[in-house]
Amino acid sequence: MFVWSAAVSEINGYPSANIAEFLRTADVPTPFVVVDTSLVEQRYRQLADALPESRIYYAVKANPAAPVLERLVSLNSAFDVASPAEIDMCLASGASAQNISYGNTIKKRRDVEYAWSCGVRRFTVDVDTELDKVVDVAPGASLCVRLRHECGGADWPLSRKFGCEPADVVRLLAMAADAGSECGVSFHVGSQQRELDAWSDALEVVAEIFQRARHLGAEPRFVNLGGGFPGTYRERTPAISAYGSAIQSALARWFPEGLAEVMVEPGRYLVADAGVLRSEVVLVSRRSPEDSERWVYIDCGKFHGLAETMDEAIRFRLRTEHDGTPTGPVVLAGPTCDSVDVLYEKSSYELPLSLAEGDTVDVLSAGAYTTTYSSVGFNGFAPLQEHFV
Numbered sequence: 356m357f358v359w360s361a362a363v364s365e366i367n368g369y370p371s372a373n374i375a376e377f378l379r380t381a382d383v384p385t386p387f388v389v390v391d392t393s394l395v396e397q398r399y400r401q402l403a404d405a406l407p408e409s410r411i412y413y414a415v416k417a418n419p420a421a422p423v424l425e426r427l428v429s430l431n432s433a434f435d436v437a438s439p440a441e442i443d444m445c446l447a448s449g450a451s452a453q454n455i456s457y458g459n460t461i462k463k464r465r466d467v468e469y470a471w472s473c474g475v476r477r478f479t480v481d482v483d484t485e486l487d488k489v490v491d492v493a494p495g496a497s498l499c500v501r502l503r504h505e506c507g508g509a510d511w512p513l514s515r516k517f518g519c520e521p522a523d524v525v526r527l528l529a530m531a532a533d534a535g536s537e538c539g540v541s542f543h544v545g546s547q548q549r550e551l552d553a554w555s556d557a558l559e560v561v562a563e564i565f566q567r568a569r570h571l572g573a574e575p576r577f578v579n580l581g582g583g584f585p586g587t588y589r590e591r592t593p594a595i596s597a598y599g600s601a602i603q604s605a606l607a608r609w610f611p612e613g614l615a616e617v618m619v620e621p622g623r624y625l626v627a628d629a630g631v632l633r634s635e636v637v638l639v640s641r642r643s644p645e646d647s648e649r650w651v652y653i654d655c656g657k658f659h660g661l662a663e664t665m666d667e668a669i670r671f672r673l674r675t676e677h678d679g680t681p682t683g684p685v686v687l688a689g690p691t692c693d694s695v696d697v698l699y700e701k702s703s704y705e706l707p708l709s710l711a712e713g714d715t716v717d718v719l720s721a722g723a724y725t726t727t728y729s730s731v732g733f734n735g736f737a738p739l740q741e742h743f744v
């Protein structure tokens with residue numbers, strides 16, 4: 356039985372009453388994102404219910420703001436980090452180092468040293484030079500070997516740069532065992548993954564890797580299922596409970612004897628739907644009088660947090676105060692003097708014909724991968740601001 360995700364429970368088209376109230380009353384400059392951390396908590400609980408045997412490591416890069424991290428610390432979440440600064444943010448928010456996993460496969464030696472000195476004990480690697488580095492600097496650390504994944508079915512793939520082939524995973528697990536380290540395997544099926552079978556296909560490969568590694572004397576004991584759980588954008592996705600059942604049955608099928616530890620690293624799922632980005636219309640124009648298509652320029656573009664519109668990969672839902680009135684096709688663009696700063700041109704976006712300069716355009720489910728993707732001041736525009744309710 357396939358269940359589609361229910362529309363986010365909405366108040367005036369917004370994901371919570373607090374966000375709706377903030378957007379109605381707050382007198383703050385655009386563009387900004389407003390995040391309701393109680394929605395982050397709600398998502399955390401929904402994922403924990405869907406995957407009861409997995410420990411949640413929040414992928415900090417999705418939104419590293421202190422109120423988000425503090426809320427997750429209060430729920431006893433663990434964290435996946437990529438740099439010393441992300442370790443510091445987690446520690447400052449009250450996380451304990453033993454609940455931090457260093458998931459970036461590309462680490463400076465001195466950054467591994469720093470993490471180790473803070474008490475971080477788990478590191479991800481995907482080549483022998485990186486494994487040697489970690490073993491050298493952090494002897495006895497827990498080693499997670501990342502399997503390469505093609506990321507088919509994902510709107511935002513993370514494939515070619517990370518992970519190694521199954522034979523190399525086996526070899527690295529054996530090296531970890533030789534170094535006296537506990538070990539396990541991770542993969543990432545790609546962000547905004549809309550195919551439920553993705554995890555099962557990867558787990559089948561991981562189960563075989565475990566068997567071959569055991570023949571070489573390694574005893575891999577954990578699996579890291581990565582991220583990939585969806586935010587609510589224009590195309591529908593299955594409900595989180597459907598992801599949960601697909602993964603639970605894949606784990607039972609490929610690891611019938613059970614696993615000592617299962618990790619999951621959601622980023623997008625926990626924070627995307629908890630945030631709304633408000634922008635203001637700078638200009639509406641037609642390139643020629645007979646052109647049916649309008650260009651709508653808003654004060655937030657690819658350089659102000661909407662980087663995931665690259666190749667129109669993530670297709671956000673938009674809301675305006677004229678919703679419900681007649682619409683027409685638009686090209687939606689940002690405010691900067693760079694021609695790549697166009698958000699949507701090919702994805703058939705329509706906006707109300709009455710939309711005019713000074714109106715607002717709200718980008719829904721913008722709590723993930725926006726604020727930290729904003730430039731520090733390209734063309735003199737301030738970075739995307741963030742508010743919390």
Ligand SMILES: *Cc1c(COP(=O)(O)O)cnc(C)c1O
Pocket residue numbers: 414416417435458459543545546547581582583584620621622623624
């Ligand atoms: C970015 C990232 C995640 C989070 O992915 P989402 O698709 O946002 O859930 C998890 N693990 C690693 C290693 C990542 O790089």
